[in-house]
Amino acid sequence: QVLLVQSGGGVVQPGKSLRLSCEASGFSLDNYGMHWVRQAPGKGLEWVAVLWYDGTTTYYADFVKGRFNVSRDTSKNTLYLEMNSLRAEDTALYFCARLDLALSGASDFWGQGIPVTVSS
Amino acid sequence: DIQLTQSPSFLSASVGDRVTITCRASQVISKYVAWYQQKPGKAPNLLIYGASTLYSGAPSRFSGGGFGTEFTLTISSLQPEDFAIYYCQQLNTYPLTFGGGTKVEIK
Numbered sequence: 001q002v003l004l005v006q007s008g009g010g011v012v013q014p015g016k017s018l019r020l021s022c023e024a025s026g027f028s029l030d031n032y033g034m035h036w037v038r039q040a041p042g043k044g045l046e047w048v049a050v051l052w053y054d055g056t057t058t059y060y061a062d063f064v065k066g067r068f069n070v071s072r073d074t075s076k077n078t079l080y081l082e083m084n085s086l087r088a089e090d091t092a093l094y095f096c097a098r099l100d101l102a103l104s105g106a107s108d109f110w111g112q113g114i115p116v117t118v119s120s
Numbered sequence: 121d122i123q124l125t126q127s128p129s130f131l132s133a134s135v136g137d138r139v140t141i142t143c144r145a146s147q148v149i150s151k152y153v154a155w156y157q158q159k160p161g162k163a164p165n166l167l168i169y170g171a172s173t174l175y176s177g178a179p180s181r182f183s184g185g186g187f188g189t190e191f192t193l194t195i196s197s198l199q200p201e202d203f204a205i206y207y208c209q210q211l212n213t214y215p216l217t218f219g220g221g222t223k224v225e226i227k
Contacts, residue, residue, distance in 0.1 A: 044205075044207065044221040045156075050216070059215060059216075061215045062121070062215065103154075103166070103169040103175070104154070104211060105169075106154035110164060
């Protein structure tokens with residue numbers, strides 16, 4: 001059974017850092033890429049970043065480039081999103097989602113979402 | 121970046137209605153479009169991938185079509201559990217992008 005369990009969200013001051021985690025079970029991160037997607041309160045979905053199955057290829061949305069970093073620990077089968085220099089506009093519910101190449105890159109499994117609030 | 125424009129942004133319909141949502145891309149994206157359904161406070165659920173392939177487990181009343189720059193999601197007979205927000209996503213080019221969403225409400 002595929003499951004993605006997220007942790008690490010919370011309230012943080014502007015300019016500070018936060019790390020989100022996404023623990024995968026039922027499949028190996030060695031075999032799948034993973035996305036981060038966010039949703040600001042009352043807004044639509046916004047793609048943030050991806051880490052390919054190779055563990056090294058990454059892409060980022062322009063609005064987080066240079067501030068956010070996506071990585072993984074295969075020994076823990078866990079994906080991370082390190083968020084630095086946080087801004088008020090980064091306030092959102094953050095989701096991790098599995099990238100399945102067999103589905104033309106679509107995401108078939110998602111984490112439960114974890115809220116991040118950037119506020120002084 | 122590739123922009124996705126969904127229309128309408130809001131749709132009011134009755135149970136049993138046939139509804140169609142359109143997603144237009146600012147550039148050609150072949151068939152690399154997925155459609156998701158999202159309910160309040162929940163993660164999105166995959167409905168369609170590859171523009172027209174029904175995801176395993178998604179109800180057969182959902183169908184997708186299109187190629188290039190124009191894509192559609194059709195619900196053949198709207199059911200009470202279908203009232204939600206629907207998003208298209210392009211998977212052709214990074215950065216990936218989502219459409220603005222279409223909220224389907226009960227008339």
